Amino acid sequence: MNLGLSEEVMNALLPAQAGRTAYVLLGNSLRGDDGAGVFIAENLPADHDNIIIINAGDSPDSIFYHVLEAHPVKTVIIDAADFNGMPGEVRTFSHSRLHEAPMSTHRFPLKVVAQLIEEDAGCEVHLVGIQIRCACLGSPMDACVKKSTRAIIDCILMSMDVT
Amino acid sequence: MKKMNHKNISVNVEYLTRVEGHGNIVVDVTNGVLKKCNLEIVEAPRFFEAMLRGRSIFEAQHITSRICGICACAHTLASVQAAEDALGIEPTDQTTRLRELLLDMEILDSHILHIYLLAAPDLLGVKSFVPLIDTHPKVIRRALRMKKTCNDVCDILVGRHIHPISCIAGGFTKLPHAKDLESMHSLLMGMQPDMDATVDLALQLKFPEFERETEYVGLVNDGPGYPLLTGDIGSSDGKRVHKKDYKKVTNEFIVEHSSAKYARLSRESYAVGALARTNLNFNKLCAGAKMVANAATYKPPVHNPYLNTVAQLIECVHCLDHSIGIIEYFMEHGIRQEELMLVGLNEKHNLPVKAGNGVGAVEAPRGTLYHNYETDDQGIIKNANCIIPTAQNINNIEHDMKSLVPGILDKTEQEITLALEMLVRAYDPCISCSAHFLDVRFEGQ
Numbered sequence: 215m216n217l218g219l220s221e222e223v224m225n226a227l228l229p230a231q232a233g234r235t236a237y238v239l240l241g242n243s244l245r246g247d248d249g250a251g252v253f254i255a256e257n258l259p260a261d262h263d264n265i266i267i268i269n270a271g272d273s274p275d276s277i278f279y280h281v282l283e284a285h286p287v288k289t290v291i292i293d294a295a296d297f298n299g300m301p302g303e304v305r306t307f308s309h310s311r312l313h314e315a316p317m318s319t320h321r322f323p324l325k326v327v328a329q330l331i332e333e334d335a336g337c338e339v340h341l342v343g344i345q346i347r348c349a350c351l352g353s354p355m356d357a358c359v360k361k362s363t364r365a366i367i368d369c370i371l372m373s374m375d376v377t
Numbered sequence: 378m379k380k381m382n383h384k385n386i387s388v389n390v391e392y393l394t395r396v397e398g399h400g401n402i403v404v405d406v407t408n409g410v411l412k413k414c415n416l417e418i419v420e421a422p423r424f425f426e427a428m429l430r431g432r433s434i435f436e437a438q439h440i441t442s443r444i445c446g447i448c449a450c451a452h453t454l455a456s457v458q459a460a461e462d463a464l465g466i467e468p469t470d471q472t473t474r475l476r477e478l479l480l481d482m483e484i485l486d487s488h489i490l491h492i493y494l495l496a497a498p499d500l501l502g503v504k505s506f507v508p509l510i511d512t513h514p515k516v517i518r519r520a521l522r523m524k525k526t527c528n529d530v531c532d533i534l535v536g537r538h539i540h541p542i543s544c545i546a547g548g549f550t551k552l553p554h555a556k557d558l559e560s561m562h563s564l565l566m567g568m569q570p571d572m573d574a575t576v577d578l579a580l581q582l583k584f585p586e587f588e589r590e591t592e593y594v595g596l597v598n599d600g601p602g603y604p605l606l607t608g609d610i611g612s613s614d615g616k617r618v619h620k621k622d623y624k625k626v627t628n629e630f631i632v633e634h635s636s637a638k639y640a641r642l643s644r645e646s647y648a649v650g651a652l653a654r655t656n657l658n659f660n661k662l663c664a665g666a667k668m669v670a671n672a673a674t675y676k677p678p679v680h681n682p683y684l685n686t687v688a689q690l691i692e693c694v695h696c697l698d699h700s701i702g703i704i705e706y707f708m709e710h711g712i713r714q715e716e717l718m719l720v721g722l723n724e725k726h727n728l729p730v731k732a733g734n735g736v737g738a739v740e741a742p743r744g745t746l747y748h749n750y751e752t753d754d755q756g757i758i759k760n761a762n763c764i765i766p767t768a769q770n771i772n773n774i775e776h777d778m779k780s781l782v783p784g785i786l787d788k789t790e791q792e793i794t795l796a797l798e799m800l801v802r803a804y805d806p807c808i809s810c811s812a813h814f815l816d817v818r819f820e821g822q
Contacts, residue, residue: 334518
């Protein structure tokens with residue numbers, strides 16, 4: 215099945231062959247394409263065998279210890295992103311390439327959470343970004359972005375063997 | 378390092394992080410004289426009051442909790458208080474205690490984040506929290522662990538770690554059982570070593586020396602407890618009014634350079650928040666909190682706004698102690714499950730409804746929060762007014778800045794900028810929940 219995802223993205227998305235994989239889905243469904251991660255979470259079955267689905271919404275800090283408690287060998291963090299790509303384009307990248315986002319009590323940088331998971335869970339961490347077109351409050355999700363979220367959902371479902 | 382030109386200063390410093398929302402600090406010094414020193418708030422209104430119009434008063438708390446992801450519980454509590462006030466409902470003792478527990482968790486959560494994420498980096502001499510991962514690896518994990526504990530207790534108590542769903546006008550739709558009380562107790566007792574370590578860390582921090590006496594405003598009462606949830610509105614200048622008369626306290630006014638309203642009471646400005654609360658109610662703090670204050674040589678009245686972080690630390694110790702006390706009370710006396718309420722939008726008329734005008738006033742982490750709803754005889758909101766703590770503090774921050782700058786003009790640009798940034802950050806302002814940056818700009822001729 216051709217999902218239109220690059221081999222690099224597929225490798226990042228597919229669960230570990232042995233051990234548990236945690237999928238952390240991030241986003242705000244009130245903000246158009248920013249809700250891509252949450253949309254994926256809502257269209258995946260609950261935890262399945264060695265796969266843990268964590269809908270983190272827009273507070274990645276709250277899931278750090280939840281991921282640790284799951285003892286994953288692989289963690290995949292999926293979020294809307296803006297890397298100057300085409301809307302809906304999906305890329306994977308290292309947390310070291312993330313900018314040091316502005317921090318406040320209301321926001322905790324994903325870069326920090328990803329690094330901490332990698333260090334404390336001792337697992338590989340993959341970041342998968344979906345290029346947004348618009349993340350304005352109240353805007354609908356772009357068709358290209360939604361198509362990519364469907365591809366990611368299908369990819370994970372195939373690995374769960376529940377398609 | 379370049380020293381400031383005292384006569385004509387023209388410096389642009391790109392953004393200050395670790396402040397929620399978008400505002401600018403504009404400083405203009407000409408011929409060595411401070412001409413302008415403004416905190417310009419440029420956020421657009423978010424129209425939550427307009428969203429409330431036409432909605433049932435029984436769903437107001439679900440809407441207003443979305444005003445802020447950190448102060449969601451305080452907004453919920455102010456909202457249900459206002460609703461109950463409008464409807465003429467008196468909460469039970471059990472409801473009040475459980476609400477106090479909820480508010481304790483939110484204040485603890487918010488203060489921990491401010492102390493570790495926003496204040497500590499300045500005081501440890503690093504640009505942000507991120508470098509602390511390598512230099513202070515235990516610190517970052519401790520902060521997250523403490524935050525998780527607060528979130529987990531909220532989850533057990535009100536069904537979510539933010540945006541509570543079971544806290545409603547009249548009581549709770551879900552009440553904790555014995556095993557829930559044990560879980561919350563275990564979580565909070567387990568937090569004690571982290572709290573001790575937090576105190577040890579915070580006591581090592583050195584704060585800038587600066588004082589400006591202002592008026593401090595917060596809830597006050599005649600009872601023995603530290604007033605966070607109920608009470609009149611009091612000030613350090615001797616004012617005391619019923620919460621219904623909150624507008625006599627806030628006296629909102631507008632200025633040209635800000636989209637946020639300003640507030641004042643007896644003086645040119647007033648402050649709310651942890652510093653104000655500890656100044657007003659220090660004697661009502663628990664013994665452990667007073668011990669921490671003593672160790673920090675924190676002796677109210679304190680007029681150094683930078684020490685708001687110390688006040689937050691003191692409140693953290695108090696809230697942890699107080700919350701454990703509430704849970705132990707219920708472990709001993711039990712929860713009256715018959716008080717559980719299922720109201721929804723009151724379709725079944727479980728609660729009597731009448732036209733009314735209600736006010737809620739609670740101490741949110743950053744200070745006194747007001748919700749005011751006017752309803753018709755069907756419980757539909759006709760008018761709403763929400764005044765958040767930061768809106769009350771902005772005027773005071775600006776006056777602090779005006780007092781601070783002339784005394785530090787001999788400092789370098791970088792030092793002045795850092796002093797101003799730290800001053801603003803000390804208030805932990807929530808300029809809006811749609812955040813950008815705060816630019817610091819010096820203007821000169």
